[in-house]
Structures are given as C-alpha cells and as structure tokens.
Amino acid sequence: MNIYYDLHIHSCLSPCGDDEMTPQNIVGMAALNGLQMIAVADHNTCRHAPLVARAAMAHGVLAIPAMELTTSEEVHVVCLLPDLVSAADFSDYVYSKLPNIANRPDIFGAQVLVDDTDTLVDTEPRLLLSATSISIYDTAALVRSYGGVALPAHIDRPSFSVLSNLGLWDSGMGFTAYELFDKTHALDLQARFPDLQHLHLLTNSDAHYLENMRDAGPTLPLDRLSATSVIEYLRTTLTDQ
Numbered sequence: 001m002n003i004y005y006d007l008h009i010h011s012c013l014s015p016c017g018d019d020e021m022t023p024q025n026i027v028g029m030a031a032l033n034g035l036q037m038i039a040v041a042d043h044n045t046c047r048h049a050p051l052v053a054r055a056a057m058a059h060g061v062l063a064i065p066a067m068e069l070t071t072s073e074e075v076h077v078v079c080l081l082p083d084l085v086s087a088a089d090f091s092d093y094v095y096s097k098l099p100n101i102a103n104r105p106d107i108f109g110a111q112v113l114v115d116d117t118d119t120l121v122d123t124e125p126r127l128l129l130s131a132t133s134i135s136i137y138d139t140a141a142l143v144r145s146y147g148g149v150a151l152p153a154h155i156d157r158p159s160f161s162v163l164s165n166l167g168l169w170d171s172g173m174g175f176t177a178y179e180l181f182d183k184t185h186a187l188d189l190q191a192r193f194p195d196l197q198h199l200h201l202l203t204n205s206d207a208h209y210l211e212n213m214r215d216a217g218p219t220l221p222l223d224r225l226s227a228t229s230v231i232e233y234l235r236t237t238l239t240d241q
Contacts, residue, residue: 008204034216
C-alpha cells in the first residue's frame with residue numbers, strides 16, 4: 001500500500017522551530033493534511049519522541065521516532081529509529097557527542113519541551129544546533145546499529161547538506177536513501193551523481209512552522225504501516241529490491 005508521509009518536521013524543541021510547533025499541533029495538522037506517517041526530527045535530540053507518539057496514536061497517525069543529526073562536517077542527516085527505547089538510547093549517545101555550548105535563546109531561539117497540554121515543562125540548556133563529533137562516514141552504520149536508517153537531508157540545499165559542504169556524493173558513506181526538499185532537482189542531481197539513481201529518494205517538508213507542513217503528496221510503498229516496515233524498505237538500495 002502507498003503511505004502518505006512527511007519524515008522531517010521540527011518541533012519547538014529545535015531552536016529554529018516555532019513555538020506553535022508542539023507535538024499536539026504537529027500531529028493535528030498532519031492529520032488534517034491527510035498524512036499517514038510522520039517523523040518529528042529535531043536537531044540532535046529525540047526528547048519529544050514519546051509525546052509525539054502519544055499524540056499521533058490519538059489521531060490515527062504513525063509517528064516514527066527521529067532526529068536530524070548534525071555531523072562533524074556540519075551535514076544534516078535524518079535518522080529514523082524503530083522504537084522509543086532505541087530512540088532514547090541513540091539520543092543519549094548523540095548528546096554525549098555534542099559540545100557543551102550553552103544555548104542563547106536570544107540568538108538561536110528557545111529549545112522548549114512541552115507536555116500533553118502544550119504546557120512548558122523544561123528547556124534544553126545545551127545548544128542543539130552544534131555539530132557533533134560524529135563523522136558522516138560513520139553515521140549510516142551508527143544509526144543502523146540502533147536498528148534505524150539514516151538519509152542525508154535536503155541535499156539540494158546550499159547549506160548543511162552533503163553536496164554543499166563536501167561537494168560530492170561518496171557511496172562509501174553507506175547511505176541507501178537521501179532527501180530532497182524539491183523533487184524537481186532529482187534528474188539534475190542524478191545526472192551529476194549517478195550513484196543516487198540506485199537509492200531511495202524522499203521529499204519532506206523540513207517544516208519549522210505549521211503553515212510549512214505539506215498536504216499529502218509523496219508516498220512510500222510499504223507492506224504495512226509501521227516503523228520497522230519503512231526502515232526495512234529504506235535500508236536496501238533500489239537495485240537490491
């Protein structure tokens with residue numbers, strides 16, 4: 001079956017995420033937009049994942065625990081995890097690789113954790129936008145060791161992408177999927193980097209505001225609506241399927 005998805009959305013826990021991007025609001029908007037599967041991928045943390053999962057269940061939407069990891073090369077990578085336990089363990093590991101730099105809300109934005117009623121319960125003191133000490137060449141295997149799958153984010157953008165920062169696509173990085181913000185860039189990029197033709201292409205909103213969340217459009221062909229199903233699908237290349 002074809003599942004409508006958006007696997008890259010930011011909550012108010014990301015310093016660049018709007019205050020209205022609470023898990024409840026995100027899931028409610030996703031349901032209104034006809035999405036069946038979402039992932040809230042905050043910068044270098046999965047701390048909102050349990051709340052997102054509860055809110056999604058109430059709306060009949062599948063929420064995959066996720067993170068947008070910043071590698072040591074300052075490349076953004078979407079990491080999808082199979083369950084909340086794996087996500088919490090992965091989040092703790094990434095946090096240990098994040099420099100101990102205090103957030104400046106007046107400069108970078110607040111990093112807010114809320115509860116089921118959208119009430120503020122905590123703030124994250126460490127700046128989540130910082131680059132970790134995890135190399136992009138280690139990321140795919142690292143996420144796989146937690147049962148997940150990783151895909152370089154918005155590779156068609158001029159900043160924080162593997163192509164803008166490294167200027168190349170290296171199959172040795174081990175990725176089996178990648179993300180575009182604008183699918184019209186696909187043919188040009190695949191011509192320039194032929195290895196991309198064998199990998200799964202996803203287009204996500206990377207929404208930081210509710211109005212940026214997209215209506216149902218892109219789909220993934222899955223056997224069932226589950227986190228493990230999408231991870232298993234994305235962990236093999238198109239030539240292996």
